[in-house]
Amino acid sequence: MRQSITFLTELAIAFFWLHTGFASSQTDSNSQIVIITKDGAKPAPLTKNGTPKNSKETLFLRSAVKEVPLAPSPQEKKKPLKTSSAAAQSSSKKPTPKPANRAQTNAEAKKDDTITITKKSQPVSNDDLDEYSDIAKIADPAEPINRGTFWLNHQLYNYLLRPASKVYEFILPPPARQAVRNVFDNAEYPVRVVNHALQFEFKRADLETRKFLVNSVAGVGGILKVSDKIPVLSNVPSADTAQTLAKWGIGHGAYVVLPVLGPRSVRDTVGMAGDYALNPISWLSYGGVGGATTLAVSGPSAARNMNERIRIYDSATKNAIDPYIAVRTGYIQYRDQAASK
Amino acid sequence: MKTRYLALSLLVSMTCGFSASTPDAENSLKKSVGEVIAIAKDSKSPSALRESLSPVLMKSINFDTMTRRAIGPGWRQFTEAQQKEATRLFSTLIIRTYSSKFTPGELPEISYKTAQCPAPGRVEIATTTLYKGSKYEVIYRLEDTGGWRITDVVIEGASLVANYRTQFDDEFKEGGVDAVLNALKKSASKSTD
Numbered sequence: 001m002r003q004s005i006t007f008l009t010e011l012a013i014a015f016f017w018l019h020t021g022f023a024s025s026q027t028d029s030n031s032q033i034v035i036i037t038k039d040g041a042k043p044a045p046l047t048k049n050g051t052p053k054n055s056k057e058t059l060f061l062r063s064a065v066k067e068v069p070l071a072p073s074p075q076e077k078k079k080p081l082k083t084s085s086a087a088a089q090s091s092s093k094k095p096t097p098k099p100a101n102r103a104q105t106n107a108e109a110k111k112d113d114t115i116t117i118t119k120k121s122q123p124v125s126n127d128d129l130d131e132y133s134d135i136a137k138i139a140d141p142a143e144p145i146n147r148g149t150f151w152l153n154h155q156l157y158n159y160l161l162r163p164a165s166k167v168y169e170f171i172l173p174p175p176a177r178q179a180v181r182n183v184f185d186n187a188e189y190p191v192r193v194v195n196h197a198l199q200f201e202f203k204r205a206d207l208e209t210r211k212f213l214v215n216s217v218a219g220v221g222g223i224l225k226v227s228d229k230i231p232v233l234s235n236v237p238s239a240d241t242a243q244t245l246a247k248w249g250i251g252h253g254a255y256v257v258l259p260v261l262g263p264r265s266v267r268d269t270v271g272m273a274g275d276y277a278l279n280p281i282s283w284l285s286y287g288g289v290g291g292a293t294t295l296a297v298s299g300p301s302a303a304r305n306m307n308e309r310i311r312i313y314d315s316a317t318k319n320a321i322d323p324y325i326a327v328r329t330g331y332i333q334y335r336d337q338a339a340s341k
Numbered sequence: 342m343k344t345r346y347l348a349l350s351l352l353v354s355m356t357c358g359f360s361a362s363t364p365d366a367e368n369s370l371k372k373s374v375g376e377v378i379a380i381a382k383d384s385k386s387p388s389a390l391r392e393s394l395s396p397v398l399m400k401s402i403n404f405d406t407m408t409r410r411a412i413g414p415g416w417r418q419f420t421e422a423q424q425k426e427a428t429r430l431f432s433t434l435i436i437r438t439y440s441s442k443f444t445p446g447e448l449p450e451i452s453y454k455t456a457q458c459p460a461p462g463r464v465e466i467a468t469t470t471l472y473k474g475s476k477y478e479v480i481y482r483l484e485d486t487g488g489w490r491i492t493d494v495v496i497e498g499a500s501l502v503a504n505y506r507t508q509f510d511d512e513f514k515e516g517g518v519d520a521v522l523n524a525l526k527k528s529a530s531k532s533t534d
Contacts, residue, residue, distance in 0.1 A: 132410055132502055132506040135506070135507075314441070319438040320528065321512060325507050325511060326504055329503065329508075333498045333499040334499050337497060
């Protein structure tokens with residue numbers, strides 16, 4: 001009975017906390033947390049839960065800076081931005097803190113043995129305008145060279161590979177193209193299963209093996225992707241060597257644009273070598289198979305990849321402001337997501 | 342103890358659900374996507390497809406929020422007229438980008454996953470899209486600003502808004518508001534057919 005009462009009380013408190021939190025204003029004038037502006041201390045912007053919002057400002061306890069007069073409220077000082085969305089109305093200009101005031105306050109806080117709170121950075125900025133500031137950052141020390149390679153690849157795609165891709169599409173009707181895609185996806189099974197195992201994802205390695213067996217046997221050598229009809233096998237995440245390196249904690253390294261192959265990070269370039277070694281198609285050239293046969297086997301795979309690559313390339317660059325940056329950002333976001341699976 | 346946590350988490354999710362009206366967001370997205378697919382099915386050419394899609398996208402996408410976040414804090418230095426101009430040009434680019442992903446007559450198969458509510462007034466709906474033999478993970482981000490509208494589309498981890506943000510950042514650093522507007526004008530006037 002007593003336990004039930006305690007439980008109900010907890011529920012009531014939680015409900016009250018959630019709703020009062022949501023109902024609270026963006027800046028609570030009675031807040032115990034303040035930021036230092038050129039006009040002195042002012043209440044720190046709070047989230048709807050009553051916790052301080054993420055910002056680059058240093059946060060102080062009010063008691064640590066009580067000698068600094070409070071700044072007038074933002075409504076008195078600032079004209080709100082004229083935008084149509086509610087989200088925009090919540091954003092307001094952040095005054096730049098005056099270094100002298102901030103240093104002085106810090107010194108006084110130390111002298112009084114009061115506590116200062118410095119908020120750690122969080123992935124999502126609280127500033128409505130700055131929500132995307134931390135996304136897709138990668139070092140690009142060789143940008144001038146990369147831009148040169150990017151330009152060369154652009155010419156190559158447009159004047160050589162795109163016409164070749166159209167010929168491939170003309171020769172093979174969509175079902176045949178799908179069959180080629182399926183066969184080569186199936187043949188790349190060792191790349192995926194080895195990397196699942198290296199990432200200690202043994203359940204995925206098991207599912208990948210079942211998928212390979214089903215598609216090879218029921219799908220006639222992988223021509224038909226029968227596994228798509230089996231729910232448990234239809235969504236097994238892919239795995240490659242670069243993803244394994246990412247899961248082992250190795251960072252991207254610098255960004256590079258490789259001739260013909262396009263964007264990579266250093267980690268992905270290393271991973272590509274691993275994938276090549278694990279891909280049965282590339283084993284042909286080491287197995288005494290003649291050059292013409294190897295080309296005949298790997299040709300459709302290259303065409304399949306080329307078609308896909310051109311489609312993604314067009315999608316990223318056609319309406320870009322700066323196609324080089326667009327491809328770099330898109331590529332790094334895509335790889336980050338693959339590594340997080 | 343387990344029941345207690347379950348009840349508390351249920352309470353939190355219910356509060357999120359009540360304030361965010363997740364089903365409303367899902368219905369809104371499904372309605373918009375349905376309209377887009379119907380148009381893509383009947384269109385005869387890429388330019389006709391773009392023309393027909395434009396009103397649907399204007400209604401379903403919150404271009405004000407999208408433009409503001411794509412430009413970032415530099416947005417505050419735009420005058421009201423410049424903000425309107427930037428939003429108009431950016432809308433043109435987004436409509437063109439979105440339309441270019443469809444080939445008239447070839448229709449995607451879309452399956453919806455359970456919607457997430459990352460914050461009050463925000464919903465993320467993940468989908469799996471099968472198109473031209475390839476499978477893509479597409480996440481739609483919607484916000485309630487007097488009706489649920491799309492504020493970002495994330496395709497295979499690549500956010501449309503983040504992608505433009507990195508491009509605008511460089512323009513803004515080099516030449517401020519004018520550089521951003523000029524770059525937008527240049528891109529919006531490019532012929533892509």
